[in-house]
Amino acid sequence: MLDGPDVSVALRGGVGTRSHTWEFVRWFADAWMSRPVEPEDGCTADELAAAEADLGFELPAALSEGYALIGRRDDLTRQQDPLVKPAGLYVDDALGGVLVFRRENQDCASWGIPLAQIEEDDPPVVVASDQGWIPFLERMSLAWVELVLSESLFAADSLYDACELPDALIPDLHARYARVGLPDHPMWASEDDSPVRWYAAPGRLVRRDGLQDQSWIHARGHTISDLETIRAELPGPWVG
Numbered sequence: 001m002l003d004g005p006d007v008s009v010a011l012r013g014g015v016g017t018r019s020h021t022w023e024f025v026r027w028f029a030d031a032w033m034s035r036p037v038e039p040e041d042g043c044t045a046d047e048l049a050a051a052e053a054d055l056g057f058e059l060p061a062a063l064s065e066g067y068a069l070i071g072r073r074d075d076l077t078r079q080q081d082p083l084v085k086p087a088g089l090y091v092d093d094a095l096g097g098v099l100v101f102r103r104e105n106q107d108c109a110s111w112g113i114p115l116a117q118i119e120e121d122d123p124p125v126v127v128a129s130d131q132g133w134i135p136f137l138e139r140m141s142l143a144w145v146e147l148v149l150s151e152s153l154f155a156a157d158s159l160y161d162a163c164e165l166p167d168a169l170i171p172d173l174h175a176r177y178a179r180v181g182l183p184d185h186p187m188w189a190s191e192d193d194s195p196v197r198w199y200a201a202p203g204r205l206v207r208r209d210g211l212q213d214q215s216w217i218h219a220r221g222h223t224i225s226d227l228e229t230i231r232a233e234l235p236g237p238w239v240g
Contacts, residue, residue: 004203004222005031007149008178015181018062018122021141022069025076025148032205032222033075033152043071043086051086055099059089060113061121062140063101070148077147080105080154091115094133098126102147109188111136111143129188137185145182149198153207153220159227161240164214169234173208173217176233177201204230 010027030036048064059067067086070076077083081104084090092098097115104110110128117123125143127136137143154160165173177199184195193210200206203226207218217234221227231238 004226006178006200006202007032007198007205008180008200011145011181013181014183015139015142015145018065018141021062021144022065024145025066025070028148028152029070029073029076035075037070037073041071041073042069043067047071047086051089054087055089055091057115057118059099060118060123060140062123062144063113066140066144075152075155077151079151079156081109081111081150083147083151092128094128095126098133104188113140127186127188129186130190134186137183142182146185149180149182149205150207153205153218155220158224158240159222160218160220161227161231161238162216162218163234163236163238165208165217165234165236167213169236172234173199173206177204177206206230206234 010024015021015024026037048059048067052058071086081102084101084103090100092100092110092112095114098112099115099118100110100112102111111125113123113125122139122141124138125136125140126133137146178201180198180200182198184197187193187196187209192212193216197208198206199208203222205220209216219227219230221230
């Protein structure tokens with residue numbers, strides 16, 4: 001029997017509060033990445049104060065708390081579509097102003113907070129897609145969970161693989177993996193790749209992009225054996 005950290009159990013019931021987000025991030029860093037969150041992993045109060053001075057407004061609590069916790073943890077925040085460093089935060093002119101905190105690695109997409117809601121403690125997040133700026137997740141605290149899951153998923157090592165999963169294998173996905181308690185959210189690349197849904201089992205993490213036949217799934221194992229188990233349980237045309 002394989003055993004290992006199970007994201008679906010850790011997020012059972014969903015993400016209720018900001019404190020739940022930070023509890024999950026600490027658990028995930030320790031249990032999944034095998035490196036506990038340390039004080040030096042966060043951005044300093046001076047860094048955040050300087051960013052606020054440059055922007056001319058205070059950062060929402062859910063954004064500044066995340067930076068203060070893991071703003072320097074590149075393994076959790078800067079693998080594929082990196083978190084912007086505090087000094088790089090900027091305002092896009094769209095929607096009356098959007099504070100951009102994350103950018104796709106080839107600048108094809110951005111994630112941000114509308115300035116109209118910047119004074120909220122836990123404001124909604126939007127993403128720039130081929131349709132323009134669209135709703136992403138209803139709370140910044142949820143966006144931190146998605147960011148940590150996605151960025152760790154795509155780490156450049158031998159624990160990641162991907163494939164276009166035929167519909168015939170979807171029953172196996174649903175039978176062997178539990179849905180993670182994170183709301184559906186759009187994939188910026190196209191409507192066909194949306195919604196994004198997460199699944200997990202002990203030591204195994206899977207992201208499914210879209211509901212089309214041959215939808216892409218991205219997988220990460222806690223160990224090489226866990227990744228091999230994912231490939232065996234979902235025997236699609238894996239690229240790795």
